[in-house]
Amino acid sequence: MGEDRQEGDKVPVKTDMVDVNETRKNLLVEIPSEVVDAEIERVARQYSRKARVPGFRPGKAPARVIRQRFRDQILHDVAHDLIPPAIDEALRTRGVEAVDTPDVRDVNVDEGKALTFTASFDTLPPFDPGPHDTLALRRPPSTVEAEAVDQALQRLRERAARFEPVTGRGVAEGDTVTLDITRSQIETSSDGAATTATRLLDKHEDVAVELGAKGNPPGFDAHLLGLEAGAEQTFTIHYPTDYQVSELADTDVSYAIVMKDIRRRVLPDLDDEFAKDLGEFDTLGHLTTRVREDLEREARHGAQRELRAALMTQLAARLSFEVPRSLVEHEIDRRLEEFARRLVEQNVDPRKAGIDWTAFRESQQGAAREAVASSIVLDQVARIEHLEVGEEDVEREIAQYAARVGRTPAAVRAVLEKEGGLSQMHRGLRREKAIDFILARATITEE
Numbered sequence: 001m002g003e004d005r006q007e008g009d010k011v012p013v014k015t016d017m018v019d020v021n022e023t024r025k026n027l028l029v030e031i032p033s034e035v036v037d038a039e040i041e042r043v044a045r046q047y048s049r050k051a052r053v054p055g056f057r058p059g060k061a062p063a064r065v066i067r068q069r070f071r072d073q074i075l076h077d078v079a080h081d082l083i084p085p086a087i088d089e090a091l092r093t094r095g096v097e098a099v100d101t102p103d104v105r106d107v108n109v110d111e112g113k114a115l116t117f118t119a120s121f122d123t124l125p126p127f128d129p130g131p132h133d134t135l136a137l138r139r140p141p142s143t144v145e146a147e148a149v150d151q152a153l154q155r156l157r158e159r160a161a162r163f164e165p166v167t168g169r170g171v172a173e174g175d176t177v178t179l180d181i182t183r184s185q186i187e188t189s190s191d192g193a194a195t196t197a198t199r200l201l202d203k204h205e206d207v208a209v210e211l212g213a214k215g216n217p218p219g220f221d222a223h224l225l226g227l228e229a230g231a232e233q234t235f236t237i238h239y240p241t242d243y244q245v246s247e248l249a250d251t252d253v254s255y256a257i258v259m260k261d262i263r264r265r266v267l268p269d270l271d272d273e274f275a276k277d278l279g280e281f282d283t284l285g286h287l288t289t290r291v292r293e294d295l296e297r298e299a300r301h302g303a304q305r306e307l308r309a310a311l312m313t314q315l316a317a318r319l320s321f322e323v324p325r326s327l328v329e330h331e332i333d334r335r336l337e338e339f340a341r342r343l344v345e346q347n348v349d350p351r352k353a354g355i356d357w358t359a360f361r362e363s364q365q366g367a368a369r370e371a372v373a374s375s376i377v378l379d380q381v382a383r384i385e386h387l388e389v390g391e392e393d394v395e396r397e398i399a400q401y402a403a404r405v406g407r408t409p410a411a412v413r414a415v416l417e418k419e420g421g422l423s424q425m426h427r428g429l430r431r432e433k434a435i436d437f438i439l440a441r442a443t444i445t446e447e
Contacts, residue, residue, distance in 0.1 A: 015090045022321045023122050027102070029086055031115040039078045040067075040111055047074060067111075079109045079117075087119050096123055100326045122324030129380045130318050135442035137314075139307050142299035144292055152291045153270060160277070163263040170226040171262055176210045177224060178261035186236065186252040198254055206260070218243075220255070231259045308435065311442070316373035323372050331368040332361055378434040379427075387433045389426050397429060 014030040047070050067074065087102055102121035109115045163176060171177055184198040211221045223235045234256045243249040268274045275287035336357070340350040381387070395409070398416070402409045416422045 013086045013090055015094070017094065017096075020120070022125055023324045025096070025121055025123055027087070027090055027119040027121070029083075029090055029117055029119060031082055031086055033112055033114045036078065036082070036109065036113065036115045037111060039082055040074060043074050043077045043081070044070075075109050075111075079107055079115065082115060083107070083117060083119075090119075098123055099324055100330070122326050124324070124376060125321060127320045127380065129315070129377045129384070132381075132438050132441035133443065135311065135314055135438065137307055137310050137439075137442055137444045139444055139446050140303040141447050142296065142303045144295040144299055148295055149288060149292050152295060153288065156278070156291075157267045157270060157274070160274070161265045161267050164266050166262040166264050170228045170231075171211065171224045171259070172264075173211055173221075173225070174265065176208060176263050176265060177259060178263075179207045179209055180205045180258040180260060181207050182256040184254040184256075186254055201253070210265075217253075223255070224257075224259070227259045229259055229262055233257050233259070307439075307444070311435065311438065312374040313370060315377040315438075316370040318377055319373045323369050323376070327372045327376075328365070328368050331372050332364045335364050335368060336361065375431060378431040378438075381438060382430050382434045385434070385437060387430060387437060389429045389433065393429050394422070394426060397425060 012032060012035060014032075016028045018026040018028065020026055044067055083104060087104075091098060098121040100122060102119040104117055104119050107115075107117040166175065180203075182203045183201040185201055186198055209216065209220075209224075211224065217237050218240065219237050223233060227233060234254065236252055236254050238252050239245075239248045239250065241250040268277070270284065272283045275281040275284045278287065281287040281290065339360070343350045343353055398412050399409045402412045405412070413422075416425065
């Protein structure tokens with residue numbers, strides 16, 4: 001209850017701060033007994049006005065009865081009301097800023113006694129991010145070779161391929177066939193000798209199989225070569241001991257197939273007509289030019305990403321103290337949430353994806369630490385260089401994001417305000433300005 005306390009009220013405290021390490025601090029806090037008793041009295045009055053006590057009309061129960069009956073709840077509310085402003089006041093008085101919500105423990109509160117507790121938190125000591133002109137970076141080349149253009153054009157041809165029915169011959173390499181497939185497990189005796197016993201695994205109709213595809217079972221394609229539509233065939237495949245599907249490794253599986261259809265993939269000619277079929281090109285030359293421009297743009301973006309990644313690594317190395325553990329854990333949480341979100345977008349349930357999340361968290365430790373360390377350095381550079389983000393920067397970022405997701409800027413801003421995302425966007429834009437500031441002064445060699 002305790003709703004009469006005004007936010008921002010100062011709570012007189014006695015404090016002592018203990019350094020656990022360079023960033024982790026323990027704040028020992030004591031709130032005088034007279035402040036505690038006054039707060040108990042205030043909260044008890046709130047309970048007296050609202051609580052229903054058998055034998056008394058609402059609001060008429062004696063204060064002694066209220067304090068006895070609701071003692072634990074009252075003391076809980078008193079601690080809940082006094083501790084946050086006490087921490088804020090203690091940190092303000094000492095000129096210390098916590099990077100995360102302090103962890104409160106060892107709370108002792110009772111009538112007639114001082115309220116004591118310990119607040120543990122991480123903070124960032126002042127540090128020098130170092131000179132920017134000593135940063136040496138290499139920008140990877142963004143040149144696109146003719147071979148890359150040819151390969152991109154070939155991929156466009158393959159996506160535009162059509163499948164034509166095959167008549168008058170059997171299955172050949174590269175064909176795509178339609179099959180009915182029945183799979184059975186061949187059982188073995190205790191001495192390892194094969195028996196005639198089989199166990200049905202599954203049956204599938206109208207399965208499309210492309211001969212030569214990497215996912216085909218070992219030796220499967222060879223049994224199809226030469227078969228014509230309507231043919232039936234039964235054969236056995238032995239899966240090697242190192243087969244990637246563990247339940248099939250070192251087993252014999254019988255396949256009974258019915259060949260229902262044979263088709264061959266036909267690629268379109270690489271000519272002006274092919275370019276026109278793609279919709280917006282008059283000639284093959286125009287298509288080739290666009291493909292090259294797209295590849296060059298991707299190469300420039302890739303080179304810039306590599307350059308920034310190298311910068312982040314060097315900035316992280318300049319941090320002169322160990323990254324606070326709480327920040328690393330938050331970054332790992334963010335990475336896991338992002339990974340789970342991508343799974344959901346692919347219609348995969350993260351809880352049923354067979355992922356060892358403990359191992360996944362552990363695998364993110366190094367990358368998360370580097371990301372946090374580089375962000376700390378960027379924030380320090382922004383403070384030292386007085387880099388600020390204006391409202392026009394925020395509006396521009398919101399407009400660009402709204403255009404990407406197909407929503408109005410007003411709708412995007414409303415969501416950000418509701419979810420507290422504006423401060424995160426502001427922080428991200430400030431770090432981007434710090435990156436631009438540093439890159440403009442670093443030594444960059446073009447490879």
